[in-house]
Amino acid sequence: MRYVSSITCSLIPLHLFHPRLASQLNRAASVQIALRLPGPDVEKAREPARRKGIGYQTPLKMLVHEGLRREARRA
Numbered sequence: 001m002r003y004v005s006s007i008t009c010s011l012i013p014l015h016l017f018h019p020r021l022a023s024q025l026n027r028a029a030s031v032q033i034a035l036r037l038p039g040p041d042v043e044k045a046r047e048p049a050r051r052k053g054i055g056y057q058t059p060l061k062m063l064v065h066e067g068l069r070r071e072a073r074r075a
Contacts, residue, residue, distance in 0.1 A: 037060075045063075046056040 042056065045059045049056040049059050
């Protein structure tokens with residue numbers, strides 16, 4: 001199974017990059033922010049995004065969304 005490193009350095013399986021979730025996240029009202037990430041992490045996000053025909057920021061948003069959802073479940 002292939003993995004992508006998340007912002008928190010945990011590993012997220014590529015199968016979690018669902019096109020439906022990507023579509024939902026892109027339609028949701030969003031706030032523009034500036035976020036500095038290590039170059040290798042951005043490249044790791046770009047690789048699966050290219051294969052799926054989506055922008056690299058979409059997988060990053062999905063990782064943030066999934067991480068926040070997971071943290072909320074722990075609370």
